[in-house]
Each structure stands twice: as structure tokens, then as C-alpha cells.
Amino acid sequence: MGRSGDSLLCWQCNSALDPRCGEYDFDRHTLEQVDCSQLRREHLPNMEAAYCRKIVQHIEGKTRTVRGCGWIDDDKYPSGECYTRTGTKDIMVTYCHCNTDGCNPGTKVVASVWLAAALMVLAKLF
Numbered sequence: 001m002g003r004s005g006d007s008l009l010c011w012q013c014n015s016a017l018d019p020r021c022g023e024y025d026f027d028r029h030t031l032e033q034v035d036c037s038q039l040r041r042e043h044l045p046n047m048e049a050a051y052c053r054k055i056v057q058h059i060e061g062k063t064r065t066v067r068g069c070g071w072i073d074d075d076k077y078p079s080g081e082c083y084t085r086t087g088t089k090d091i092m093v094t095y096c097h098c099n100t101d102g103c104n105p106g107t108k109v110v111a112s113v114w115l116a117a118a119l120m121v122l123a124k125l126f
Contacts, residue, residue, distance in 0.1 A: 006037075007035045007036065007037040007038075008035075008036040008037065008049055008050075008051070008052065008069070008099070008101060009033040009034070009035055009036070009101040009102055010033060010034060010036055010049070010052035010053075010067065010068060010069050010101075010102070010103075010104050011026075011028070011031060011033055011034075011052070011054075011067040011068075011102065011104050011105055012033070012034045012067055012068040012069065013031055013066075013067050013068075014064065014065075014066045014067075015063075015064050015065040015066070016064045018031075021065055021066075021067060022065055023056055023063060023065045026065075026105050028102075028105050033101070033102055034068075034069065036048070036049030036052070036069035037049065039069055041071055047071050047072075048071075049069035049070060049071055050070060050071060050072070050073045050099065051069075051070045051073060051079065051097045051098060051099045052067070052068070052069060052070065052097065052098050052099070052100075052102075052103050052104035053067070053068060053069070053070040053095065053096065053097045053098075053104060054066070054067050054082075054095075054096040054097075054104040054105075055067075055093060055094070055095055055096075056093070056094045057091075057092075057093050058090075058091070058092040058093070059090070059091050059092075060089065060090050060091070061090065067104045067105075068104075070097055073097075077097070079097060079098050079099045080096075080097075080098045080103070081096070081097075082094055082095065082096035083095055
């Protein structure tokens with residue numbers, strides 16, 4: 001569900017490089033949004049960004065939050081929804097995507113992350 005002709009503004013940052021981008025201490029007052037229509041990907045030269053995204057990675061006890069524009073829409077999940085994937089070796093990644101300006105600061109993901117973490121703990125206990 002792309003946006004043709006309209007520019008889409010998304011937050012773009014990485015908490016590993018800028019602590020203001022963190023999951024719980026996101027600073028929307030000092031970070032700037034980017035116009036996704038101005039960004040291009042070398043491997044997708046004729047595509048405009050279709051959505052904003054937020055990815056929270058929990059890997060071996062460290063958490064990183066990445067926000068930015070997304071190009072390939074995932075039709076399996078409605079806009080505004082988050083989904084979590086877990087892997088081996090203490091890896092959990094939560095993906096959120098949305099298609100309105102500035103929609104990726106994300107507080108909705110917090111509940112998803114805690115729920116997924118609780119499920120992982122229960123799975124290890126049983």
C-alpha cells in the first residue's frame with residue numbers, strides 16, 4: 001500500500017549511534033524527520049518508500065532501536081501493527097510499520113516487547 005505522489009515523513013535514527021533514538025527515551029523534540037520520497041535505495045532504484053518502520057532488536061542482552069523509511073510493504077500485517085520474531089541464542093526482534101507522517105516513534109511496541117519477553121521466559125521454564 002504505497003503512497004504515490006505524496007511525501008512521507010518518518011523518524012530516522014539508530015539508538016546504537018544516537019541515544020536519543022532509544023526505545024524508552026525517544027526524543028521527538030530534538031530529532032528530525034526525513035522526507036522518505038527523497039531517499040533512494042540502490043537495489044530498488046524505481047521505488048519510493050511506502051511506510052515508516054521501527055525495529056527493536058534484543059540480542060544477547062543488548063537492545064537497539066532503529067527507525068526509518070521502508071520500501072517493501074508487508075501485506076501480512078496491517079499498518080500500525082507490530083510483530084515479534086524470536087530466534088536462537090537470546091535473539092528477539094520486533095518490527096512495526098505504519099504509513100502516516102511521523103508514525104514511527106512508537107509506544108505501541110512496548111506492550112508487544114514485554115509480552116514476547118514474558119512468553120520467552122515461560123517457554124524456558126516449561
